[in-house]
Amino acid sequence: MRSLRLSSLALTAALAMTMTACGGDDGDDEVAAPPVDTAPEFAAGSRMAELAEAGKITVGTKFDQPLFGLKGLSGEPEGFDVEIAKIIAGKLGIAEDDITFVESVSANREPFLEQKRVDMVVATYTINDKRDMVVDFAGPYFQAGQDILVAKGNPKGIDGPESLKGKKTCSVAGSTPAETLQTEYGLTTADLQLVDVYTKCRDALANGQVDAVSTDNVILSGYVDAAPDDFELVGKPFTEEPYGIGIPEGQEDFCDFINETLAESVQDGSFEEAFKATAGKVIDTVPTLPAPRGCDK
Amino acid sequence: MDAVLDNLDVFAEGFTRTVTLTLLAAVGALLLGTLIAAMRVSPVPPLRWAGTAYVQLVRNTPLTVVFFLVVFGLPEVDVILSFFQFAVLALSLYTAAFVAEAVRSGILSVPSGQAEASRAVGMTFGQTLRLVVLPQAFANIVPPLASVFIALLKNTSIAGAFFIFEGTQSMARLINANGDQAIAILAAAALAYLGLSLISSALFGLLERRVTVSR
Numbered sequence: 001m002r003s004l005r006l007s008s009l010a011l012t013a014a015l016a017m018t019m020t021a022c023g024g025d026d027g028d029d030e031v032a033a034p035p036v037d038t039a040p041e042f043a044a045g046s047r048m049a050e051l052a053e054a055g056k057i058t059v060g061t062k063f064d065q066p067l068f069g070l071k072g073l074s075g076e077p078e079g080f081d082v083e084i085a086k087i088i089a090g091k092l093g094i095a096e097d098d099i100t101f102v103e104s105v106s107a108n109r110e111p112f113l114e115q116k117r118v119d120m121v122v123a124t125y126t127i128n129d130k131r132d133m134v135v136d137f138a139g140p141y142f143q144a145g146q147d148i149l150v151a152k153g154n155p156k157g158i159d160g161p162e163s164l165k166g167k168k169t170c171s172v173a174g175s176t177p178a179e180t181l182q183t184e185y186g187l188t189t190a191d192l193q194l195v196d197v198y199t200k201c202r203d204a205l206a207n208g209q210v211d212a213v214s215t216d217n218v219i220l221s222g223y224v225d226a227a228p229d230d231f232e233l234v235g236k237p238f239t240e241e242p243y244g245i246g247i248p249e250g251q252e253d254f255c256d257f258i259n260e261t262l263a264e265s266v267q268d269g270s271f272e273e274a275f276k277a278t279a280g281k282v283i284d285t286v287p288t289l290p291a292p293r294g295c296d297k
Numbered sequence: 298m299d300a301v302l303d304n305l306d307v308f309a310e311g312f313t314r315t316v317t318l319t320l321l322a323a324v325g326a327l328l329l330g331t332l333i334a335a336m337r338v339s340p341v342p343p344l345r346w347a348g349t350a351y352v353q354l355v356r357n358t359p360l361t362v363v364f365f366l367v368v369f370g371l372p373e374v375d376v377i378l379s380f381f382q383f384a385v386l387a388l389s390l391y392t393a394a395f396v397a398e399a400v401r402s403g404i405l406s407v408p409s410g411q412a413e414a415s416r417a418v419g420m421t422f423g424q425t426l427r428l429v430v431l432p433q434a435f436a437n438i439v440p441p442l443a444s445v446f447i448a449l450l451k452n453t454s455i456a457g458a459f460f461i462f463e464g465t466q467s468m469a470r471l472i473n474a475n476g477d478q479a480i481a482i483l484a485a486a487a488l489a490y491l492g493l494s495l496i497s498s499a500l501f502g503l504l505e506r507r508v509t510v511s512r
Contacts, residue, residue: 173457174469189310189462193380196458200369204460207372209380235502 013091014190034083034270036090044289047254051119058152059085059245060104060121061114066222067279068124077101078209081122083274084245084262088120091261095256101144113248120248120258124218127293130197133238136251137244140290145237146177149166149205149224152232167211170201177215180239206230221282224252225293233282242290250254255295301485311467312489318384318453318463319493323446332398335371335409335426337401347399355394360452363391364459379459384430388456390451391502399441403434443501447494 015185042049051057062069062079068079082101089099104123106113112118113135123145127137150158156167164187171178172193182188193210195201201213202223213220217237224231247254265271272286280286301308336348355363367387368380376384407430415425457466468486472479 173466174473176473179470179473188312192462193460194457194462194466195460201460203369207369207377209368209372209377222414 006225012199022289028101033096034087034090034265034274036095037093040091040093043253047251048092051094055094056098056100057089057092057094058100058102059089059124060102060109060118061085061161062105062123063101063103064105065124065218066275067225067282068218069122070197071101071103078278080142080275080278081243083278085122086246087265087270088175088258088261089272091257091264092264109246113246116248117203119255121246123246123248124243127244131164131246134249135246136237136249136295137246137256137293138255138295139244139262139292140191140242141245141262142287143237143241143290144216144218146180146236146239146241147220149202149231150211150218151205151208152228152230154234157233158212159213160234160236164214165191166209167191168209169212169214170195170210171205171214172196172198172201175215177239181214202231209293214279217283218279221279225282242293244293259292263293298478298481300471300478301481302470306491307467307471308464308485310494311462312464314455315450315464318388318456318461318494319446319450321385322388322392322449322453325385326392326445326449329389329393331400331476332433334400334404335394337397338426340406340422352394352397355391356398358391360387360391360455361458362384363374363387363499364455368459372494378492383461384453384456384461387459388449389451391452392445395445395448399438400434402433402441403436403438404430406437407433419497439501439505439508443498443505446501447497450493450497 012250023145033145040048040052042052061077061079063071063077065079065081069081071077071078085099085101086096090100102112102118104118104121109121109123109125109279110131110231113121117186120138121135125131125137126144127140128280131137146161148158148161148164152155158164161181162185164181164185169181169187171181178192178194193204194202195204198213198215198219201210204210205213213223217233219233220231220233224233245258247258264270265274266289270288275286321450333335333348333351335354336344337352338347339345364384364387367390368383371378371383404426411429414428416422420428453463454465457463457469468482471482475482
């Protein structure tokens with residue numbers, strides 16, 4: 001169910017990436033590197049000790065997701081997911097340069113973890129039961145949700161999914177957001193204008209051919225970021241997509257460590273700093289860290 | 298199979314739109330295509346050039362690009378139609394190029410003595426084309442036109458990527474909701490297209506026999 005939506009997302013984001021690259025607006029807000037612990041100590045034999053000993057870590061992330069994991073012309077992935085990975089690596093005593101980022105698209109996240117080709121996956125990775133059967137999740141560190149994008153000034157007065165009836169709403173055909181609007185909020189095929197990639201929705205909204213675009217707020221935020229004079233977010237997410245950090249099964253110590261690190265990063269301000277430098281450019285309020293779901297199976 | 302049988306209404310809505318799109322675009326393409334073919338054989342050079350340019354330009358452009366230009370390009374110059382009208386327009390413009398070539402081949406198949414005789418008895422170019430050449434031309438091009446319109450039927454699936462809820466979009470929706478039965482749903486969609494194509498073939502076969510007899 002999710003793969004179609006996310007592969008379309010990948011396409012969209014790839015297009016968005018090209019646009020961002022053209023805009024050339026990056027560079028001036030370089031993120032300060034999170035602190036790297038010099039000599040962290042871990043119990044012998046723990047997963048953390050192994051990684052600290054090796055002095056390097058392989059992280060799966062997205063390369064095409066604006067604000068979360070986007071690899072632009074600089075060649076270095078940038079975004080909130082990337083910063084979270086750096087915070088965790090820092091606590092292991094691993095410097096930014098010793099992190100190897102590997103592109104993890106939606107379809108290969110579980111296989112990468114099962115085959116241990118990556119040590120962890122931070123890639124807008126929604127925690128759900130099916131995935132939890134084959135990998136373990138630390139976190140969540142962010143709560144995404146389906147939201148609505150409208151033209152600047154919200155001329156149609158759209159304030160939630162209920163007010164989309166009788167208006168033209170664009171989304172991707174065969175995606176979970178479109179299905180949610182149809183089954184939960186009673187939109188008909190006349191209300192919904194469906195395409196294959198989200199960039200078409202964005203263009204149609206810019207032209208005034210549709211009244212709204214609806215999918216995960218993370219995707220929509222990227223469009224607001226690129227064209228703040230044209231679009232705005234309604235800002236009331238109506239589904240829950242908790243993003244977790246995927247690790248291979250059977251590494252409970254590592255999972256606990258990540259959850260502790262996330263909690264510490266909130267206290268020392270690095271979580272807020274990471275957010276403000278990335279997704280916070282579009283989402284005003286720094287989110288509170290969601291309660292950890294626990295590492296016991 | 299349950300996912301298909303329980304959702305026949307979704308399929309029906311989608312494929313009904315596929316048929317409507319095909320019929321409307323076929324009419325549009327036939328009219329525009331005949332006009333362009335007439336331009337290509339006309340005695341006026343600029344008309345001939347324009348007709349040739351249209352065929353070369355449109356026939357060598359992917360349909361997806363034509364859709365992009367129509368759906369997102371026209372609003373830039375303040376031509377705002379409904380998405381359905383845009384889809385019919387894009388499909389008509391595209392298919393017209395192929396119809397034009399089929400019609401032109403039909404026109405060329407009519408012996409030139411026919412046109413010369415018409416001109417000799419005082420008919421204008423328009424009268425010659427309308428009363429003498431085109432009726433014979435159309436009788437000759439039923440098989441290639443059938444191919445063009447069956448291609449059009451399948452091409453309507455591109456509209457599914459441009460805001461139109463047609464056959465393939467209904468399929469995509471059902472697969473998302475029933476990921477475990479994706480193959481059955483794909484097979485059902487393929488069968489629907491096959492059924493519609495076979496019906497068109499049969500109708501064109503009927504037409505072919507009719508016009509051949511009348512000659």
